[in-house]
Amino acid sequence: MSSTALPTSTPVVISISRSYIWLVSAMILALGAYYFIGVDEGATSVFGNSMVVHEFVHDARHFLGFPCH
Numbered sequence: 001m002s003s004t005a006l007p008t009s010t011p012v013v014i015s016i017s018r019s020y021i022w023l024v025s026a027m028i029l030a031l032g033a034y035y036f037i038g039v040d041e042g043a044t045s046v047f048g049n050s051m052v053v054h055e056f057v058h059d060a061r062h063f064l065g066f067p068c069h
C-alpha cells in the first residue's frame with residue numbers, strides 16, 4: 001500500500017470589510033435581477049415605455065411564476 005499525500009483544501013480567508021463589499025455587491029445584483037425579472041413592466045419600467053427589458057426576461061418571468069399578462 002502506498003502512502004501518497006492527498007490534496008488538502010484551504011479555506012479562502014477574507015476580512016470582514018472585504019466580505020461586506022462582496023455581500024453588498026451580491027445583494028445589489030440580486031435585487032437588480034429580481035426587479036428586472038419580476039417587477040419592471042408598464043408604469044414601473046425603468047426605461048420608459050419600451051418593453052425591451054420585459055421581453056428579454058419574459059420567459060424567466062413566467063418560469064419563476066411572477067404575474068405577467
Ligand SMILES: [Zn+2]
Nearest residue numbers: 058062068069
Ligand atoms: Zn407574459
